[in-house]
């Protein structure tokens with residue numbers, strides 16, 4: 001059954017999703033709220049949405065709204081998602097699910113009690129490399145997986161300064177120091193999006209920032225954080241381990257590929273770098289780069305992108321890769337801007353399908369917790385000089 005949705009936060013990322021929600025055949029109305037009303041007005045005008053709502057509280061009270069989609073700053077998600085669920089709304093939430101184990105546990109409990117749909121919008125779950133690895137796992141081609149690696153490599157100088165200025169206003173340096181391991185899902189989500197296991201223990205190592213520009217400065221940081229690059233090693237219940245990197249000061253072309261993955265099994269392995277990907281067996285290496293490469297479906301000059309700054313447009317044009325099951329995407333979405341290696345269309349379609357059918361999406365509350373909690377614990381390990389810590393697990397979705 002079609003449903004209505006309220007977007008919470010009309011900043012930079014909501015622009016990518018407003019047209020997709022508006023055109024999805026299972027979504028019958030899209031409203032917007034932002035604490036800066038002019039941003040909500042702009043989003044409605046640019047994308048022809050149904051209207052603005054004064055505040056998040058008003059949106060929760062509004063019986064026209066069936067679901068909310070949270071596009072607010074990354075440290076704000078947990079409490080907003082919980083309040084929305086408790087108000088009877090389905091929730092789509094950008095990453096991360098939360099920044100404390102308690103707020104994540106409360107969301108899992110709320111979903112279990114209410115039966116509402118919760119989905120975390122993890123783009124790496126639909127990253128072509130993750131999709132390829134997931135297909136190979138399903139076919140048993142790896143043998144037993146025992147080790148993997150996931151990187152989310154996004155240098156501060158490649159867009160993050162401007163993004164944090166827009167996001168944080170005059171006080172932006174307080175929030176630009178957001179700890180890398182509290183944004184762990186683009187790396188963990190690609191590993192555990194293919195390897196069906198969960199983390200039991202974590203160790204984290206951080207690199208103190210040396211730029212000296214007052215961003216990663218504990219005296220300024222609202223997160224008391226001076227770490228800009230961090231690495232975590234996780235033990236998993238299936239036996240084995242994986243390592244993730246969350247780098248924010250790194251000489252690397254993240255506009256070419258910012259999330260990258262490697263998986264090692266007893267029979268085969270898969271490895272992806274910035275511009276290539278390989279499938280390995282004992283016999284040799286097969287170049288599978290073409291299978292995981294997205295083809296742009298829009299030109300950067302397409303009128304649909306006119307409201308986006310020219311230098312940001314490349315992020316909105318990625319289409320699908322051959323490994324993507326593009327046939328399942330409703331035709332109304334297929335020609336719209338996409339992004340993050342083809343993931344945006346799948347995110348919106350999985351959420352819409354789950355809400356309309358009363359089911360749990362692939363990255364449901366339980367899976368989202370497994371993508372997020374290990375990073376929170378690894379960050380704690382960094383702060384405790386690399387202490388090896390237990391990672392709590394909330395289990396898997398009922399029936400999965």
Ligand SMILES: NC(=O)c1ccc[n+]([C@@H]2O[C@H](COP(=O)([O-])OP(=O)(O)OC[C@H]3O[C@@H](n4cnc5c(N)ncnc54)[C@H](O)[C@@H]3O)[C@@H](O)[C@H]2O)c1
Nearest residue numbers: 009010011012013034035056071072073074094095123167
């Ligand atoms: N690959 C990815 O999955 C990916 C990529 C980019 C951004 N994101 C996530 O998307 C989210 C949004 O990112 P962004 O760059 O658009 O942030 P942003 O700071 O540009 O926008 C956030 C907006 O939310 C509004 N807001 C904050 N609290 C609110 C509230 N209580 N009620 C209503 N409005 C509120 C702010 O005024 C702001 O306009 C972030 O959490 C980020 O982590 C994910």
